[in-house]
Amino acid sequence: MQGNTRRTGIMTDVHRRFLQLLMTHGVLEECDVKRLQKHCYKVHDCNATIEKLEDFINNINSVLESLYIEIKKGVTEDDGRPIYALVNLATTSISKMASDFAENELDLFRKALELIIDSDTGFASSTNILNLVDQLKGKKMRKKEAEHVLQKFVQSKWLIEKEGEFTLHGRAILEMDQYIRETYPDAVKVCNICRSLLIQGQSCETCGIRMHLPCVAKYFQSNSEPHCPHCNDYWPHEVPEVFDPEKERETGMSRSNKRSLRSRQH
């Protein structure tokens, strides 16, 4: 946390609108965040120079600090896109979901979360999750309903689905980082490079250390012979490309296309 010289920023309606809209969306990608910022400036004050995004957000965060809320920046685990979400810092439970889901639905999420964290690949199969439907707290849920609930989680960006398996959305990782580390201290995996929570990634077949795909991309950038940073053994996996927002706009390649072409590397 910041030191004692806390310079509280000035909140204007531009910042407030931004905050409200970000809160409504839950999580946004950086390009959308920039557009949102521009929109908020346009609505309130056309002539002011648009503050640099980082400063703009730090400004808001300094006001939110005393409320133990902050706009947190993260990176999607599969392709390294920067994302932003409003997170509670003072809570260790998954409280943000509580207002949108029933008790048995939340318990389904918890079961899925546990399977995901326990798994080797960071994915839990739909079958395995649905088999736990009988153990849920609250009202009895049938497998058919559970399928529907899992899709709700995907649509509200708590889970990602790929080929019938589920993993955590970047939003869930941002919001629940602390909760996950505290609840599953043994099962939790950590990236060797950035030391933050790891759900999906690549692992060294010799020594077992793991790295996020975007961390692998940056670390082995322009390195034709990648070696494990820990045991120096040959790194056997395909090194993904570093996320470049400019390139993406040019090629016009949609995100869903990219994801389907990339398969997991465990």
Place this chain on the structure above:
Amino acid sequence: MPRGQKSKLRAREKRRQARTETQGLEVAKASGAAAAGKSPSSVFGDRPENLPAAGTPSTPEAPEGATGATAASSGTNSAENINSPKAESTSFPKGAESSLSEILNKKVVLLVQFLLQKYQKKEPIRKAEMMKFVIKQYKSHYNEILKRASDHMELAFGVDLKEVDPTRHCYTLVNKLDLSYDSALNEYEHMPKTGILMIVLGVIFMRGNCAPEEAIWEVLNMMGVYAERKHFIYGDPKKVLTEDLVQLKYLEYRQVANSEPPRYEFLWGPRAHAETSKMKVLEFLAKVHDTVPTAFPSWYQEALRDEEERARARAAARARTAALASARSRARASTSSQAK
């Protein structure tokens, strides 16, 4: 062969047991909350409401129903627990003394979180709820905590806490920002989850997927939204419905065939079909009427059929991408084995 399901389940059980034993105060607090009724923010039974466990100096109110962890929790009421290792990892200031001002600060933080949740759900806020879930034993400080929390809401979010019913102490959160501008935001995948659009989609759905304009206004008028009157949130409602939302492809607005004088009807637009579903709209309507989707059997059936359709379409898409991906990985495997 990866670890079998049984051994994984055993390990998980062991972990869960270990967790419940070490979670003294947390379990006591959570079961207190559970005994008090559904807390808006405690989700997982073995997690505290909002505050990190050991950082809370206040005594848990009703530890009845606490499991075997009560033995461990007996020591947690005292201030010493704040300096325990658990406290170090929390985000509240380390070594926070259990002074009244620190406690009140935390109550303000909790109340703001509570109000934010209520705001997002568009639910009214009752004093009784605030007392039960947040204020608890600090009732005498209610006014101070409420004032500070509402000041924060106003400063940070531009949202005002207004009392709507002084006799029943019922409040609502009113946005000071005019949101009619935001309907012009057209690039987002997320559609506005609440508000006028969901209601309109609901009316269209309930009228057999095509609703005469009069039916829409009938419902909106009941909410205090009129075609001819400027609305403090929606601005010009007629324009929002017939122009903005149509431009954004959430609604279709067309003339009823052969109507003279011309009458108009509304349908779901392609973007509404893409970004929401009949089930979601039905859920929204059910919530508004404080009931469940199954209370509307025929619409529920239709929504279920719609869900099945969508599931089928998704499965087909998935099969396509899976085929693509496996073809790719086969190609990659053959090249990487060559490289080795």
